[in-house]
Each structure stands twice: as structure tokens, then as C-alpha cells.
Amino acid sequence: METGSKEVAQTASTASEYFDLNYANEPASFYYLILSLERSRVKACWYHFAKNLITGYATYELGADHPEESLQKLLATKAFLKAEFKEVIVLLETPSFCLVPNLLKDYNAEELLSLTHQVNDSEQILSRNLVNLKARALFSAQPEVLDLIENTWSKQQILPFQIPLIEEALNQLKRKEKKHRVIAVIHEEHLSIMAFKNGQLVLTNSYFQSGKEDIAYYLLYAAEVLDIDPENVPLSLGGNIQKKDETWKLLANYWKSIRVLKELSHLKMGKKVQQAPSTNYAFLTHALLCAS
Numbered sequence: 001m002e003t004g005s006k007e008v009a010q011t012a013s014t015a016s017e018y019f020d021l022n023y024a025n026e027p028a029s030f031y032y033l034i035l036s037l038e039r040s041r042v043k044a045c046w047y048h049f050a051k052n053l054i055t056g057y058a059t060y061e062l063g064a065d066h067p068e069e070s071l072q073k074l075l076a077t078k079a080f081l082k083a084e085f086k087e088v089i090v091l092l093e094t095p096s097f098c099l100v101p102n103l104l105k106d107y108n109a110e111e112l113l114s115l116t117h118q119v120n121d122s123e124q125i126l127s128r129n130l131v132n133l134k135a136r137a138l139f140s141a142q143p144e145v146l147d148l149i150e151n152t153w154s155k156q157q158i159l160p161f162q163i164p165l166i167e168e169a170l171n172q173l174k175r176k177e178k179k180h181r182v183i184a185v186i187h188e189e190h191l192s193i194m195a196f197k198n199g200q201l202v203l204t205n206s207y208f209q210s211g212k213e214d215i216a217y218y219l220l221y222a223a224e225v226l227d228i229d230p231e232n233v234p235l236s237l238g239g240n241i242q243k244k245d246e247t248w249k250l251l252a253n254y255w256k257s258i259r260v261l262k263e264l265s266h267l268k269m270g271k272k273v274q275q276a277p278s279t280n281y282a283f284l285t286h287a288l289l290c291a292s
């Protein structure tokens with residue numbers, strides 16, 4: 001495969017990888033590459049669009065202090081990631097994120113984003129429209145990260161990871177009888193919560209967390225403020241959490257229905273990929289909703 005899955009499966013020493021190599025010799029142009037860029041790690045997903053098949057998941061622990069360093073280290077050692085994919089979708093784990101109603105036309109993006117998040121002078125503010133909401137997302141990123149992404153891949157787009165999750169949740173709630181839901185994605189240092197009531201998004205926010213107690217506190221606090229009953233509203237968990245680990249067990253003391261955040265339902269999964277911990281990677285597949 002020009003994507004290099006065979007190479008990485010054989011040589012990576014600081015990675016967790018799950019690859020289906022049945023189509024390893026097909027060109028990169030048959031694939032979407034989805035990357036989640038975190039502070040000290042990069043998560044990856046390979047999607048073969050002709051087969052409607054997820055062929056690979058991987059996590060690269062890079063020991064960097066900044067997302068730009070993580071991505072630079074990864075690209076320096078795994079040159080196959082620079083291939084000409086059909087498209088590369090980069091998800092940014094950024095707490096600097098807010099939604100702006102489309103009705104609001106005349107505004108200063110930096111001032112608006114600064115109402116809820118500290119924006120550094122060095123950061124660049126970007127905007128992205130949502131399909132299922134009459135709103136657009138504002139988010140910030142370091143210019144060095146944006147330049148690296150844009151200079152590496154000709155066909156790419158950059159998103160905050162929250163957008164695909166919001167879009168998919170709203171799609172699902174349109175078809176379901178129960179219209180309440182809470183999604184929590186756990187990152188290295190942040191907890192992101194998205195809450196829905198009556199089929200509508202009522203909260204999307206990120207909180208600094210240093211452990212399971214912080215995670216439980218913010219979820220229960222959000223539920224209280226929004227009048228969401230943990231006894232009746234399901235909680236979907238994704239990111240850096242495993243089913244039945246200590247964080248999961250703590251949350252189960254307060255939340256009656258906890259589920260794993262799942263991949264998009266129409267996707268096929270390679271046999272090796274099915275061995276991956278779904279909580280770590282499922283949110284990556286939601287980015288395909290935003291593919292060009």
C-alpha cells in the first residue's frame with residue numbers, strides 16, 4: 001500500500017497499531033487519512049472509500065510538548081504519511097472552540113472566542129460552518145501547525161474534533177424516539193462534553209482535567225446545570241478511556257446507562273481493526289461526515 005501500513009506494522013516501536021493489510025498494495029488515492037492531533041500523540045485512521053472499509057487504526061506516542069512537534073516527529077519517521085491520499089482530515093484537540101449563530105453577522109472573532117476561552121496572540125482563528133446547525137464554529141490553532149499541515153498535503157482540511165461528533169449526534173437524534181444524550185471525549189488534559197436535549201445541542205465545552213475525579217465532577221455538574229437526569233439519559237464515552245477502567249467504574253456509580261462511543265454505523269471494519277479499543281478511535285470515523 002502506498003499508504004505504508006505494511007511498513008509501520010513492521011517497524012513501529014512506540015505505537016499501538018491495528019491494520020488490515022489485504023489491500024496493502026493499493027494506491028494512497030483510494031484512502032482517506034484521518035489524524036487526531038493531540039499534545040504528545042497522534043491518532044490515525046485509514047478509510048478505503050471504494051471498499052467502505054476502515055483498514056487501520058494507530059496511536060503514536062511521541063513525547064512532544066506541542067502538537068506541531070508531535071506531527072513533525074511523526075512525519076519525519078513515517079514518510080508514507082505524506083502520500084497523496086484522496087483527502088487528509090486533521091482533527092484538532094483544541095479547547096478554544098465556540099459556536100456562533102449564523103444570524104450574528106458582524107462580530108470580532110477574537111473577541112467572541114475570548115469570552116469563553118483564552119486566545120493567545122500567536123494563535124490563528126478559523127471558522128467552519130455546520131450542516132445540522134444554523135451556526136459556524138470558531139476555533140484557534142497555532143500558525144505553525146496549520147502551515148505544517150497545509151505544506152504536507154495538497155488535499156486536506158482542518159477541523160476541531162467536536163464538529164463531526166455534533167453533526168452525527170444530531171443526525172442520530174432526528175431518527176430516535178429518545179432525544180436526550182450526553183457525549184464525553186477524554187483527552188490527555190481536557191474533557192470535552194457535548195449535551196443534547198429534545199434533539200438540540202445545549203452544551204459543548206471543554207474542561208481541564210487531571211484524573212477521574214475531575215471527569216466525574218464536570219459531567220455531573222453539567223448534568224445538574226442542564227437538568228439532565230443521569231438515571232435516564234445515556235452517556236457515550238470516547239477518547240482516552242477503556243471500558244471498565246477506573247474512570248468508567250467511577251462514572252458508573254452515578255450514570256445508569258454508559259456506552260462506548262461507536263464508529264459510523266454504515267462502515268465495515270477490517271478484522272485486525274476490530275481488535276482495537278473502540279473508545280480510543282471511534283470518534284475518528286465521524287470525520288468522514290465532513291469529507292469532501
